[in-house]
Amino acid sequence: MKPLLKIARVWLQRAVFSPIYFFVFASSLFGFLLAAPVQALQITVTVPPLAGMIAPLLDQEDHIEVLLKPGVSPHGFQLKPSQLAVLQKTDLLLSVGTPVDAWVTKFAARIQAKQLRLADLTAVEKLPMRIGGIWEKSLGDKHAGHDHEHDDHSNPLSFDGHLWMSMSNARQLIMQTAQVLRVLKPHKAQQIALAQEQWLAQLQAQDEQNRARLQAVQDKAFLVLHDAFQYFEHQYGLNGVGSVRLNPDVPPSLKRIAELRERMIAGKVACIFQEPQFPSKPLQRLAAGTSAKLGILDPMGTLYIKQSAEPQEAYMLYDQFSEQLTAAFVACLGAAHE
Structure with a gap:
């Protein structure tokens, strides 16, 4: 690198006094800049599932930083x-934009x-929040809690903030992220478009x-x-x-447990x-003395990352995340009435 700098310094000194040298120097510099590799992108996401959505769109040299590390609760972070x-x-920067990652807003x-x-x-x-522990509809209603009309979402608390749990929402973020990446790396626009197409097909x-x-x-009823x-x-x-809880950080009271049972x-x-x-x-304690089985679900995917054969540093690809959620539901609900 030092010899190149010396050569450039000599050419620059000559260019000051000679239009020909200036033209040659400028042309060479422009060509060098065109040939130089584009700096790797630094992508930051607030929660692990967002990283799993957009990782297949990136180059190997690009880096994803997940702010909420595995095992850490977003509540009070x-x-x-x-x-x-x-x-x-x-x-x-990619975020959910709801209370789950409000800690990044300011x-x-x-x-x-x-x-x-x-x-x-x-x-x-965007689905309306289901306020309270037990929804008002009958426990026997197959679609309990799913027939709400979409209310006014201008209030950030008027809808359920766990938007990343929807496969269709994941597709929207993938498409928008690909569009931004094509702006950041226009020379790789075609490559990014192809990666988007293949990734959406996989999802x-x-x-x-x-x-x-x-x-x-x-048809199997369950509590979360x-x-x-x-x-x-x-x-x-x-x-x-x-x-069981409106706030996962606040344990249910004995009265609440009795009501739920x-x-x-x-x-x-x-x-x-x-x-x-x-x-x-x-x-x-809640399940004791009932026929209910205990299962485990992880909305951030941390559990599934640890169980993965090839764990990523702080996230797993979204199709794997979705597959693991499916497996967890089937394992518990399927075993409940065997």
Whole structure:
């Protein structure tokens, strides 16, 4: 590199006094810049599933930084100084744009990077929040909680913020991210478009597999720790009937457990799903003395990353994430009435 700098310095000195040298120097410099490799992109995402959605669109030299590390709950999360430094250097920030990653909002407003918020995409499906632990509809209603009309979503709390749990929403983010990447790397626009096409086809195939596997357990009623899976339930016609907690960080009271047990027996709940980030004892007490099985679901995919044969640093591809969720539902609901 040093000899090249010396040569460039000599040519530059000559160019100052000679138009011919200046023309040759400028042409050579322009050619060198065209031939130089484009700097790798730094992509930052707030939660692991977003990384799994867009990773197949990137080159090997590009880097994805996941702010919410595996095993960490998004509830009450705060960014570290090192993560704030990452945000300052990022080329593209992807977030959900709901309370689940509200901790990034004020910092996102201070950076120059391009940004995409899943909640802001026009074609994203938004379902109303199911307020409370047990929905008002009957436990025996196969589509309990799925027949809501879409209300006014201008209020960020008027819809369920777990938007990444929907395969159709994932497709929207993938398409919008590919569009931004083509702007950031115009010389690779065709490559990115092809990667998008192949990735969406792969997700479509996974979607069809999920639907086929879940069809046999659509009528089985189940409870979840907290209401994080509505979009997945809605997409595949599953019979989620309630949540143990409105806030997963607040344990249910004894009165609440007694109420749930009464509803469980009346509604023949087949399974109760816990989450790996939270203690399982409250749900074990809830299931004791009933026919309900205990399963486990992970809305961030951390559990599935650890179980993967080739785990990524902080995320897994979205088709694998969706497949693992499907397997978890089938394993518990299918075993409940064998």
